[in-house]
Amino acid sequence: MRKILPIIVLSQFLCTTLWFAGNSIIGEIANELNLSADFLVQVTSAIQFGFIFGTLFFAIFTIADRFSPSLVFFVSSILAGIFNIGMSIESFNATELLALRFLTGFFLAGIYPVGMKIASDYFEAGLGKSLGFLVGALVLGTAFPHLLKTFISNFPWRYVIYVTTALAWLGGLLIFVFVPNGPFRKKGRKIKLNAFLDGFKIPQFKAAAFGYFGHMWELYTFWAFVPLMLKTYTTKYPETTLNIPFWSFSIIGMGTIACVVAGIFCLKMGTKKLASLALGVSGICCLLSPFFLENSSLLLFLIFLFVWGFSVVADSPLFSTLVAQSAPPESRGTSLTLVNSIGFSITIVSIQFLDYISKYIDTQYLFSFLAIGPALGLWALFLEKKTMKL
Structure with missing residues (x-):
């Protein structure tokens, strides 16, 4: 049993390097295909759309x-x-690129939520700690292509695709060979098309x-917008020099530490209380972002982004734990997958919304609109707590 969690965590990291592989090299792809600078939004949305459709498929069936x-x-x-490796084919066009990102996202639906399902089948006790490590692996995997690009900057951009694909195949093989079905896995059920809604009957x-x-x-x-924040700062202060891929990796990767810390401390503080705290801190960061983008020193600006990068994802394993623990046991995997599907649908709305309003407001104020999510999330938790007291 001791080896199971490290293998799941390692496999999750290796496979999720596929997620932002396209984002990390979008500048080079855009130059090769003569695409506009805002094509990053379309690439990000394509893989998110694929993940959404994939999770719906996995949940319904x-x-x-x-x-x-x-x-x-x-x-x-x-x-x-x-x-993913299809992006390395010569002479593809923008439509084909988006299709490949969509299909990569579709099958990531069989990796991220299924990895959480595997962990919940092994670790009923201390699930929050286990998912903290697991979501931390996702964060590190998401950030890794930015670091990889820094290391192989002297090689063609396609090497990022080659490496991330090989890592994903290795991760899948490790799970298949070393991680059998867990002892707490419930017996499979026949297809019930409304089974994915069962969880929402539980407050x-x-x-x-x-x-x-x-x-x-x-x-x-x-x-998705961390590189833009860094670029915006360097544009406003031309004397500042930043290695944007490296700092993007570091800021996003800070979430790995956050998830592990959250997984450990939730045993002492309580999962819901700690999730609310992290959500509140990240919401405050959204509201403070105009000040730090405009008026702070480089050191203060980077510290702020690291704090934001920490708090923005610290609650992710905690909410996943709460969902897994409160879901019907016989449809836990389906419930986790559906919640992921809806959550990732929201990310597309958010990304497209910020892209749209960026045409009308200064970038300095753009990210304060992200506070909408934490505010509504905290409101939902407050209402549930109030209802439980009645």
């Missing part, structure tokens, strides 16, 4: 509950890697899900 989660994880990693599940949705309004939009 209860894939993670009916079949071996380890097998689902393995097959998904192979297929996601195939569509605790509903509150945890809506808290997660508020968190997701902010999370991926923040991650």
